[in-house]
Amino acid sequence: MVSLLTTAGRHRLQGDRKVRQEWLARTSQDHCTEGERQEIIKALALLDHAIDAASGR
Numbered sequence: 001m002v003s004l005l006t007t008a009g010r011h012r013l014q015g016d017r018k019v020r021q022e023w024l025a026r027t028s029q030d031h032c033t034e035g036e037r038q039e040i041i042k043a044l045a046l047l048d049h050a051i052d053a054a055s056g057r
Contacts, residue, residue, distance in 0.1 A: 028040055
């Protein structure tokens with residue numbers, strides 16, 4: 001698959017993703033129980049799986 005993003009676009013996307021990941025980690029640490037954090041981790045793994053399947057990876 002050919003990437004349609006420029007190098008600058010990829011860097012921007014990676015930076016945006018990092019900000020979202022840091023927000024989720026901070027928010028879940030501050031407002032969720034350990035059990036809830038584990039459920040979030042499981043849900044994110046399922047989403048990654050679905051994305052990979054949809055993109056043919």
